[in-house]
Amino acid sequence: MKWSELKVHTTNEAIEPISNILHEAGASGVVIEDPQDLYREDDVKLFGTIYELDPNNYPEEGVYIKAYLPVNSFLGETVDEIKQSINNLVKYDIDIGHNNVTISEVNEEEWATAWKKYYKPVKISEKITIIPTWEEYEPVSSDEIIIELDPGMAFGTGTHPTTVLSIQALEQYVKEGHVVYDVGSGSGVLTIAAAHLGAKRIKAFDLDEVAVKSTQINVKLNQVQNRVEAEQNNLLEGVEPGADIIVSNILAEIILEFIDDAYDKVQPGGYFITSGIIQGKKNEVKEALIASGFEIVEVNAMEDWISMVAKKPE
Incomplete structure (x- = not known):
C-alpha cells in the first residue's frame, strides 16, 4: 500500500489542535518536529530524556507536524478538509503560523517505522x-x-x-x-x-x-x-x-x-x-x-x- 506524508508547518501553540484534526482525519499517529527539542538541556538534566535528533529535520522557526494517510480516491478531499479545519482554528485565536501544508508519498515500510525513532523512554x-x-x-x-x-x-x-x-x-x-x-x-x-x-x-x-x-x-x-x-x-x-x-x-x-x-x-x-x-x-x-x-x-x-x-x- 502507498501512503502519503502530510506535513504542516505551524506553531507550537497549534500542535495539539492540529494533531487532533489529523487524528480525526484518519491518521494513526503524528510526528512533531519541534526545534526546541534540540536544545532542552535543562529538561534532559531534570527528566533524563535521551535520544538523538537530526537538526536537518527541523524548521528554523515554528514546528513541523507530520501525519501519514493512505493513498486512495478520497485523499484529495481529505486533505482539503484538513486544510479547512486548520484554517478554522484562527476563530479560536490560535496562531497557526506559516500554515504551509505539503504532501509527499512514502512506501508502507517507511511509514510503519519512520515515526518510531522519535519516541524513546x-x-x-x-x-x-x-x-x-x-x-x-x-x-x-x-x-x-x-x-x-x-x-x-x-x-x-x-x-x-x-x-x-x-x-x-x-x-x-x-x-x-x-x-x-x-x-x-x-x-x-x-x-x-x-x-x-x-x-x-x-x-x-x-x-x-x-x-x-x-x-x-x-x-x-x-x-x-x-x-x-x-x-x-x-x-x-x-x-x-x-x-x-x-x-x-x-x-x-x-x-x-x-x-x-x-x-x-x-x-x-x-x-x-x-x-x-x-x-x-x-x-x-x-x-x-x-x-x-x-x-x-x-x-x-x-x-x-x-x-x-x-x-x-x-
Whole structure:
C-alpha cells in the first residue's frame, strides 16, 4: 500500500489542535518536529530524556507536524478538509503560523517505522517514566512507575509539555483511594498515571470513539483495567458527582465550557487540574475558575504552556 506524508508547518501553540484534526482525519499517529527539542538541556538534566535528533529535520522557526494517510480516491478531499479545519482554528485565536501544508508519498515500510525513532523512554516526573511499547527499559529505582504507551493509537504520547504538567500535578495530588475523572482521555496516559499513583477508580471520558478504544487498550497494556471505566462522553455531561480529582488536558476554549460542571462534580476539598492552556488564555481560565468558586492553588508553566490546579473549598 502507498501512503502519503502530510506535513504542516505551524506553531507550537497549534500542535495539539492540529494533531487532533489529523487524528480525526484518519491518521494513526503524528510526528512533531519541534526545534526546541534540540536544545532542552535543562529538561534532559531534570527528566533524563535521551535520544538523538537530526537538526536537518527541523524548521528554523515554528514546528513541523507530520501525519501519514493512505493513498486512495478520497485523499484529495481529505486533505482539503484538513486544510479547512486548520484554517478554522484562527476563530479560536490560535496562531497557526506559516500554515504551509505539503504532501509527499512514502512506501508502507517507511511509514510503519519512520515515526518510531522519535519516541524513546522519557522520565517526565519524579516517579513516572513513559516508554513506547517497542523499547526495552530497565527501571533506575525501585519506586519508579513505568507507563507503557503506543503513541500510534491515539493522540497523546505523554511527552508534550501539557501532558508533563498534568502528570506532575497528578503525582502531587492523587492519594491512595481517590476517585479521578479524566476528561478528554486521548491515549489514556493520564488515566494510567492516576491508577499507578493509587487512585482506586478512574473514569476516562472522550468524545472520540477511537480515543476511548485506545484508552481501553493502553490501560490493559498497563494492567490497570480493573480500576478504569473508559467511555464515550461529551465532557462531563450526565456524569455523576463524586470525583476527588478531575484532570483535563485539553484546549482552554473547551475547559471554559465545563468549569461550572467540574465544580459540581468534584468533592468539597477536591481538585480540578487543567492543562493545555496557552499563555494568552491564562487569565481568562483563571478568572473563570475563581468565578465558579474554585480557589487557585498552583499555576505552573513549561515552554509556552500553562497548567492550573484549582481547589473546591471544603
